[in-house]
Every structure is written in structure tokens, then in C-alpha cells.
Amino acid sequence: MTKARFITFEGTEGVGKTTAIDGFCRHLEDLGIAYVRTREPGGADVAEVIRQMLLSKDSVLHDDTELLLMFAARADHLHKTILPALDAGKWVVCDRFIDSTVAYQGFGRFGGDKQALARIELLIEQFVPCLPDVTLWLDLDVATGMMRAKSRSQADRFESLDTRFFDQVYQGLAHQFAKHPNRIRRVDASGSVEEVAVRIRQAVGV
Numbered sequence: 001m002t003k004a005r006f007i008t009f010e011g012t013e014g015v016g017k018t019t020a021i022d023g024f025c026r027h028l029e030d031l032g033i034a035y036v037r038t039r040e041p042g043g044a045d046v047a048e049v050i051r052q053m054l055l056s057k058d059s060v061l062h063d064d065t066e067l068l069l070m071f072a073a074r075a076d077h078l079h080k081t082i083l084p085a086l087d088a089g090k091w092v093v094c095d096r097f098i099d100s101t102v103a104y105q106g107f108g109r110f111g112g113d114k115q116a117l118a119r120i121e122l123l124i125e126q127f128v129p130c131l132p133d134v135t136l137w138l139d140l141d142v143a144t145g146m147m148r149a150k151s152r153s154q155a156d157r158f159e160s161l162d163t164r165f166f167d168q169v170y171q172g173l174a175h176q177f178a179k180h181p182n183r184i185r186r187v188d189a190s191g192s193v194e195e196v197a198v199r200i201r202q203a204v205g206v
């Protein structure tokens with residue numbers, strides 16, 4: 001029996017996480033591996049309500065409020081969805097997790113300020129009882145990702161931000177990759193959907 005694994009997908013806007021997760025989940029099904037697919041912010045009833053607040057363009061949020069809402073949603077998600085699934089022996093495949101907080105809030109909002117990053121690290125330490133076994137960083141240049149994203153639905157509160165914000169987010173993901181080389185695997189997200197899918201399966205080893 002394969003050990004239950006917690007896999008997270010990260011990347012800047014429009015890199016193709018949703019598409020990649022669709023393919024990865026189909027692969028798990030082919031292998032007969034039981035999994036739960038989920039996302040952040042969201043993934044549980046209260047967390048999904050918080051997601052609406054976070055993504056709505058009508059929400060006016062202080063950066064501290066945004067950060068703490070991310071962690072409130074995460075606590076709901078962890079305790080109602082992620083931990084029960086792992087306890088039941090299922091894999092958890094999650095679209096975004098803690099590295100998004102470091103990247104979007106720590107670097108995007110707070111510009112990589114050391115004190116802000118230390119606060120986020122403390123929140124992770126205090127409120128995140130299980131780290132991912134593997135995090136896949138879908139690495140694509142920001143401009144290409146933004147172009148891919150434009151082909152879809154209307155922009156939300158994050159997607160309306162400018163390229164400079166997403167450049168900082170990219171720096172945040174690179175920072176996390178340098179800091180956690182054993183957990184985070186960088187996957188070239190350029191090329192066709194199938195090429196990316198193969199790289200992901202190789203990176204996870206399934």
C-alpha cells in the first residue's frame with residue numbers, strides 16, 4: 001500500500017495548476033489511489049465563505065486582515081478536510097497552500113519584509129500541524145502565465161493586480177524553493193499540457 005501523501009501545487013497566476021491537477025488526479029485514479037482534491041483558500045464550508053470575502057473585488061481588506069483570513073480559512077480546511085483525509089489513508093491534492101501565503105502576502109503585499117516573513121513563519125509553526133510531503137512549484141514566467149489566465153473568467157481581487165505584484169510573488173516562490181529544497185520540486189510549466197503532466201508525475205515519483 002502506498003503511504004498517504006499530501007501534495008500541494010503552487011505557482012503564479014495562470015501557470016496551469018488547475019489543468020495540471022486535473023491530469024494528476026486522473027493519473028491517481030488510473031493507479032487506484034484514493035485521494036481528496038481540494039484548494040486554498042477554501043476546501044471546507046467556512047473556508048469557502050472566507051474565500052469569497054478574499055477574492056471579491058468588493059472587499060476592502062487591510063493586508064493584516066487578508067493574512068489572518070488566509071490562516072482562518074486554512075484552519076477550517078485543515079481540521080475538516082486535510083487531516084481527516086490523511087488519517088483515512090487518502091492522498092490529498094491541494095491547489096495552493098502555505099507557500100502561497102509566503103509568496104502573495106509575504107512578498108506580494110509586504111515586499112519580502114523580514115519581520116512580516118517571520119510573522120508568517122510563526123503562524124505556520126503554530127497553526128499548520130502537517131506540512132506537505134511534496135510541493136510542486138509550476139515555474140513559468142509571469143507574463144506567459146498572465147496571458148494564459150486572460151483567456152479565462154473575469155479577474156478577481158488578486159488577478160486584477162499588476163505585473164509588479166506578480167513579479168514579487170514569483171520572488172516569494174523562488175525564496176521558498178531555495179529554503180525548502182527537499183520538499184519543493186520545481187517543475188518547468190512551459191510546453192504542452194501533456195509535457196507538463198509527465199514532468200509532474202516524474203517529480204512526485206508515481
Ligand code: Z5A
Nearest residue numbers: 013014015016017018019040096100101104148158192193
Ligand atoms: N492566495 C493568497 O494570496 N494567499 C494564500 O495563502 C493562498 C491563496 C492559499 C486564489 O485564486 C487566489 O488566492 C490566488 C492567490 C491567493 N490568486 N491569484 N492570482 P484561484 O484559486 O481562483 O486562482 P489561481 O490559484 O491563481 O489559479 P488560476 O489563475 O485559476 O490559474 P491556474 O489554475 O494556475 O491555471 P489553469 O486555469 O489551469 O490554466 C490557465 C489557462 O491556461 C487555461 O485557459 C488553460 O487551458 C491554459 N493552460 C493550462 N496549461 C497550459 C499549457 N501547458 N499550455 C498552454 N495553455 C495552458
